Amino acid sequence: ILKQDNETLLGLLAEEHHADIAELLEDLNLEEATYIIKLLDSEITSDILMEMDEDDREKVLKNLSSKEIAKELDELDTDDAADMIAELPEERQEKVISKIEDEEHKADIKELLKYDENTAGGLMAKELVKVYENWNVLKCVREMRAQAEFVTRVHSIYVVDEKEELKGRLSLKDLLVTSTKTHISEIYIPKVDSANVHDKAEDVARVMQKYDLEAIPVVDDKNHLLGRITIDDIVDVIKDEADKDYQMAAGLSQDVEADDTLWQHTRARLPWLFLGLLGGIGAASIMGGFEDLISKHAVLFFFTPLIAATAGNVGVQSSAIIVQGLANNDLKGSIGERLFKEFSLSLINGLALSLFLLLFTWIWKGNMLTSIAISISLFSVIVVAGIIGTFIPLFLNKRDIDPALATGPFITTSNDIFGILIYFWIAKMVLGI
Amino acid sequence: ILKQDNETLLGLLAEEHHADIAELLEDLNLEEATYIIKLLDSEITSDILMEMDEDDREKVLKNLSSKEIAKELDELDTDDAADMIAELPEERQEKVISKIEDEEHKADIKELLKYDENTAGGLMAKELVKVYENWNVLKCVREMRAQAEFVTRVHSIYVVDEKEELKGRLSLKDLLVTSTKTHISEIYIPKVDSANVHDKAEDVARVMQKYDLEAIPVVDDKNHLLGRITIDDIVDVIKDEADKDYQMAAGLSQDVEADDTLWQHTRARLPWLFLGLLGGIGAASIMGGFEDLISKHAVLFFFTPLIAATAGNVGVQSSAIIVQGLANNDLKGSIGERLFKEFSLSLINGLALSLFLLLFTWIWKGNMLTSIAISISLFSVIVVAGIIGTFIPLFLNKRDIDPALATGPFITTSNDIFGILIYFWIAKMVLGI
Numbered sequence: 001i002l003k004q005d006n007e008t009l010l011g012l013l014a015e016e017h018h019a020d021i022a023e024l025l026e027d028l029n030l031e032e033a034t035y036i037i038k039l040l041d042s043e044i045t046s047d048i049l050m051e052m053d054e055d056d057r058e059k060v061l062k063n064l065s066s067k068e069i070a071k072e073l074d075e076l077d078t079d080d081a082a083d084m085i086a087e088l089p090e091e092r093q094e095k096v097i098s099k100i101e102d103e104e105h106k107a108d109i110k111e112l113l114k115y116d117e118n119t120a121g122g123l124m125a126k127e128l129v130k131v132y133e134n135w136n137v138l139k140c141v142r143e144m145r146a147q148a149e150f151v152t153r154v155h156s157i158y159v160v161d162e163k164e165e166l167k168g169r170l171s172l173k174d175l176l177v178t179s180t181k182t183h184i185s186e187i188y189i190p191k192v193d194s195a196n197v198h199d200k201a202e203d204v205a206r207v208m209q210k211y212d213l214e215a216i217p218v219v220d221d222k223n224h225l226l227g228r229i230t231i232d233d234i235v236d237v238i239k240d241e242a243d244k245d246y247q248m249a250a251g252l253s254q255d256v257e258a259d260d261t262l263w264q265h266t267r268a269r270l271p272w273l274f275l276g277l278l279g280g281i282g283a284a285s286i287m288g289g290f291e292d293l294i295s296k297h298a299v300l301f302f303f304t305p306l307i308a309a310t311a312g313n314v315g316v317q318s319s320a321i322i323v324q325g326l327a328n329n330d331l332k333g334s335i336g337e338r339l340f341k342e343f344s345l346s347l348i349n350g351l352a353l354s355l356f357l358l359l360f361t362w363i364w365k366g367n368m369l370t371s372i373a374i375s376i377s378l379f380s381v382i383v384v385a386g387i388i389g390t391f392i393p394l395f396l397n398k399r400d401i402d403p404a405l406a407t408g409p410f411i412t413t414s415n416d417i418f419g420i421l422i423y424f425w426i427a428k429m430v431l432g433i
Numbered sequence: 434i435l436k437q438d439n440e441t442l443l444g445l446l447a448e449e450h451h452a453d454i455a456e457l458l459e460d461l462n463l464e465e466a467t468y469i470i471k472l473l474d475s476e477i478t479s480d481i482l483m484e485m486d487e488d489d490r491e492k493v494l495k496n497l498s499s500k501e502i503a504k505e506l507d508e509l510d511t512d513d514a515a516d517m518i519a520e521l522p523e524e525r526q527e528k529v530i531s532k533i534e535d536e537e538h539k540a541d542i543k544e545l546l547k548y549d550e551n552t553a554g555g556l557m558a559k560e561l562v563k564v565y566e567n568w569n570v571l572k573c574v575r576e577m578r579a580q581a582e583f584v585t586r587v588h589s590i591y592v593v594d595e596k597e598e599l600k601g602r603l604s605l606k607d608l609l610v611t612s613t614k615t616h617i618s619e620i621y622i623p624k625v626d627s628a629n630v631h632d633k634a635e636d637v638a639r640v641m642q643k644y645d646l647e648a649i650p651v652v653d654d655k656n657h658l659l660g661r662i663t664i665d666d667i668v669d670v671i672k673d674e675a676d677k678d679y680q681m682a683a684g685l686s687q688d689v690e691a692d693d694t695l696w697q698h699t700r701a702r703l704p705w706l707f708l709g710l711l712g713g714i715g716a717a718s719i720m721g722g723f724e725d726l727i728s729k730h731a732v733l734f735f736f737t738p739l740i741a742a743t744a745g746n747v748g749v750q751s752s753a754i755i756v757q758g759l760a761n762n763d764l765k766g767s768i769g770e771r772l773f774k775e776f777s778l779s780l781i782n783g784l785a786l787s788l789f790l791l792l793f794t795w796i797w798k799g800n801m802l803t804s805i806a807i808s809i810s811l812f813s814v815i816v817v818a819g820i821i822g823t824f825i826p827l828f829l830n831k832r833d834i835d836p837a838l839a840t841g842p843f844i845t846t847s848n849d850i851f852g853i854l855i856y857f858w859i860a861k862m863v864l865g866i
Contacts, residue, residue: 019643027765051643053763209672210452210484212665214647231664232645238668239642242675243757249682250753250840251746258758259765265778269750270785273815276746277786280739281793287735294734298727301734302720306713308738309745309849313684313709313842317702320683324676325691330486332460332692345698352703353710360714382706407683409746416742 010039018044022051025060034063042068046075049084055260058087066092070099078105079125079233082112112227120204121197123237124218124227129157131184133167138180140170158217158225159188166217166225168192194219197226204229205237206329245323249316249407251276272409279413283308283420290424299365300427303374304420310353310378311385311419312412318342318389319406326393326403335394339387346386354379373430377423384422385415443472451477455484458493467496475501479508482517488693491520499525503532511538512558512666515545545660553637554630556670557651557660562590564617566600571613573603591650591658592621599650599658601625627652630659637662638670639762678756682749682840684709705842712846716741716853723857732798733860736807737853743786743811744818744852745845751775751822752839759826759836768827772820779819787812806863810856817855818848 013021013036025033025048037045037060049057049072061069061084069088073081073096085093093113100106108126115121129147131140144157157170168190178187194217195204208216214231247255256268283304293300322338325331331338358375362368392411393403405411446454446469458466458481470478470493482490482505494502494517502521506514506529518526526546533539541559548554562580564573577590590603601623611620627650628637641649647664680688689701716737726733755771758764764771791808795801825844826836838844 017644019645209668211450212452214664231647231668235642235664235668235671239671239675242672242679246675246679246682246753246757249679250749252750252753256754257761257763258754258771259763262774262778262781265754266781269747269778270782272750273743273746273782273786274789276742277739277790280736280742281790283738284732284735285797287738288732291731294727294731298724299717299721301727301737302717303713304734304738305716305720305741305849305853306710309709309713309741309846310706312742313706314702316683317685317705320679320685321689321691321698324679328690330690330692338691341695345695345702348695348699349703349706353706356707357710357714413742416738420738 009036013040018047019051022048026053026056030059030063033060037064038068042071043075046072046080050076050080053257054087057084061088066095067099069096070101073100073109074102074105077125077127078108078112078227079123081105081109082122083117085109086113086117115197118201119197120195120199120201120218120229121226123201123204123229123233124197125230126227128217128225128228130225131157131159131170133159133161133183133185133188135184136180137175137178137182137184137187140184141175141180156215156217156228158192158228159184160225164225165223166192166194166219169217192217194223195229196221201237202241205234205241208234209238241327244402245327245404245407248402248404249320251409276409276413279416282417286417286420286424290428293424293428297370297427297431299361299367299370300374300424303361304423306357307378307381307419307423308416311381311415314346314349314382314385315389315411315415316407318345318386319393319403319411322390322393323403323407326397335391338394339390342386342390343383346383349386350379350382353382369431373427376430377426380426381419381422385419388415388418442469446473451480452484455481459486459489463492463496466493470497471501475504476508479505479513483509483513487520490517494521499528500532502529503534506533506542507535507538510558510560511541511545511660512556514538514542516550518542519546519550548630551634552630553628553632553634553651553662554659556634556637556662556666557630558663559660561650561658561661563658564590564592564603566592566594566616566618566621568617569613570608570611570615570617570620573617574608574613589625589648589650589661591625591661592617593658597658598656599625599627599652602650625650627656628662629654634670635674638667638674641667642671674760677835678760678837678840681835681837682753684842708842709846712849715850719850719853719857723861726857726861730803730860730864732794732800732803733807733857736794737856739790740811740814740852740856741849744814744848747779747782747815747818748822748844748848749840751778751819752826752836752844755823755826756836756840759830768824771827772823775819775823776816779816782819783812783815786815802864806860809863810859813859814852814855818852821848821851 025036028036033056037048049060052060073084076084085096088096097106097110100109112121112124112126129144131143135143157175158166159168159170161167168188169192170184170188193207193211193213195207197218197220204216207213208231216229217225218227218229220226243255251272252268253271254268256264287301287304322331354375357378358371361371361374365371389406389411393406396405397403458469466489470481482493485493506517509517518529521529530539530543533542545554545557545559562577564576568576590608591599592601592603594600601621602625603617603621626640626644626646628640630651630653637649640646641664649662650658651660651662653659676688684705685701686704687701689697720734720737755764787808790811791804794804794807798804822839822844826839829838830836
């Protein structure tokens with residue numbers, strides 16, 4: 001990178017999309033990135049900054065003055081501006097806000113900062129096109145042209161009454177096809193889905209997906225129009241939710257990316273590994289308690305990894321199905337019905353697997369009684385693990401805890417221990433010791 | 434449900450959104466659902482059918498005549514119509530297509546059926562608003578009104594030359610603000626992202642997400658405009674991809690929902706459980722080979738579940754991070770760098786966990802040599818599992834196999850066996866037997 005030749009550099013970058021420049025900057029070192037950000041116009045850099053990875057953006061922002069940041073914010077939509085400010089340390093937030101020049105923009109951003117980031121309020125932008133029901137189409141088009149300058153994309157035009165209460169919506173298409181003298185109140189569509197400002201982000205995502213909406217207006221408890229949420233923000237919510245569930249299932253305790261530091265990786269991975277270790281120690285202690293079996297029935301000990309693994313697998317499978325069902329909101333029937341279905345399923349799977357194991361161990365070791373003991377244990381473990389795997393996420397969900405926790409190492413580890421305990425207990429009974 | 438009183442029923446349903454009616458029908462039995470579909474106007478029922486679960490829709494379609502289905506298709510956008518036809522048995526497809534009345538619609542649907550469903554061609558719709566660069570704004574608005582009737586939502590207006598080659602786009606907003614005599618060639622935006630009709634659906638999703646697009650035009654190899662893809666279809670692609678990865682990680686071998694039949698569940702779950710069982714039998718055989726150890730060092734056998742579980746956990750963690758990095762396209766650096774990073778990380782995690790285990794086993798059993806053997810084994814297993822977990826998904830990806838396979842039971846099971854083998858092998862060496 002030629003640091004000297006600003007003209008050439010600007011020329012080169014002018015051709016690129018801001019998302020591509022953002023990727024480029026992430027590959028540069030901090031000074032170079034800051035240098036380029038300062039060189040470019042804030043109209044472009046604000047978009048570039050929004051596209052950058054959160055960690056990288058934070059570092060660049062640290063190198064900018066409050067005034068420079070305020071300038072970037074002036075160029076951003078209110079929702080993006082609020083998101084960016086929220087990442088700064090608190091004392092810095094106030095300084096930056098005080099430097100924003102546009103008073104209305106400032107007030108909007110301040111309002112958005114009040115909402116929790118996982119609610120409709122935290123997702124919405126204040127930019128929208130709004131018309132009053134007593135206007136006619138001509139006035140409407142004129143006002144819209146003025147308003148549309150501040151709105152990146154016009155999805156729907158929202159219709160409000162004089163109290164700012166949401167009445168309905170207009171489509172640009174309808175507006176194109178109607179005579180200019182028509183009153184808005186005659187042509188607007190009164191049926192409009194809206195989200196309450198305190199709704200959970202996930203719920204808004206679900207509604208927008210279900211009804212295929214590209215934007216949804218956000219209202220307060222009194223139906224006053226506050227802002228709107230667009231589908232691109234919802235795409236991020238859906239992606240984040242899915243990533244979170246996936247990481248949970250893979251035993252990562254926090255959001256971690258391949259390019260994060262070793263320290264971040266250690267923090268994300270070590271806790272669950274440690275939990276797994278404790279589980280393993282628990283299993284070892286249990287087996288220690290059955291040490292007297294070892295002289296007569298050493299073969300029992302050979303099958304502990306099999307029992308533990310199967311318990312874990314069955315549990316994760318049934319939990320994952322429930323977690324996905326909850327996420328997609330398509331679980332029907334009562335908990336009892338669910339558990340009964342899982343029970344029937346475990347009977348089928350358990351029978352198939354334990355009969356196979358019975359045959360194998362019998363042929364291998366030739367001891368029918370031990371084989372029966374191992375197979376009955378496997379069968380019981382599968383049934384118990386399946387029921388626990390179904391029950392835990394439903395239970396967590398009832399308690400308003402993220403049910404995806406149930407697919408994580410916590411439950412897997414418990415299932416392992418539980419499985420081994422059942423195994424030796426049943427084996428001891430069957431073998432009559 | 435009153436089957437007699439059609440009037441009342443129609444009145445009730447008229448108030449509901451088609452997505453809600455679809456949910457309602459899924460809860461009814463097949464005859465009732467078919468009855469209601471036949472009762473309602475095809476303008477509404479086509480939307481209802483599209484919102485229904487694939488399995489339920491299939492059943493209802495079986496009860497409709499080819500002509501009735503053709504009527505539904507007439508009401509749908511080409512992309513949805515093609516999707517619906519693709520679900521029918523092949524002989525039926527032709528019958529239904531021949532009954533579609535609108536010749537242009539029929540030709541469009543036939544064209545779309547040629548594309549693979551996982552490509553841009555399989556996602557796109559033929560409906561779009563297209564203007565020629567030599568038109569002026571007035572002509573453009575007039576033609577658009579006519580075209581817009583067939584397009585559910587206007588996102589962008591695409592500009593083509595007389596050879597139908599894509600030149601750029603117009604925003605509705607710009608059109609609102611320009612005088613009617615201006616030529617399109619003067620005001621269109623020549624920079625427009627487009628997708629090739631053979632691009633993979635995932636790649637299109639990535640581009641649209643990266644550039645925050647709400648619609649993207651689809652072209653053939655010669656840049657002829659063929660159709661467009663809208664963000665709502667992309668939302669489904671993203672969701673499906675994420676679900677697939679999640680199911681893979683949870684050990685479900687095919688897409689299965691909580692409400693599917695027992696048989697479908699068994700087919701999705703039993704294969705991986707069986708694989709796990711074979712793995713367990715493998716582990717048991719390995720341990721059988723070390724049976725001579727059992728008399729002197731029974732404690733070694735107590736720790737096999739711990740070793741196997743840790744190997745599995747470490748492997749899944751590192752695979753999951755690579756799989757997510759690949760999915761989000763943000764992996765940088767060579768395979769070598771990646772492996773080195775994972776190696777360093779395994780050293781840290783391995784050291785922490787094995788030191789803890791060393792202390793515990795020493796205090797518990799008081800035999801320093803056994804404790805050292807167990808801890809060194811744990812350490813080695815963590816390092817090996819981490820490296821395998823990183824390497825396998827990168828390798829699969831190079832071979833164009835879905836890397837998410839690496840987070841599934843196949844690798845976990847191999848890691849288990851591998852871990853136990855390393856464990857006993859190292860233990861034997863350290864204990865000098």
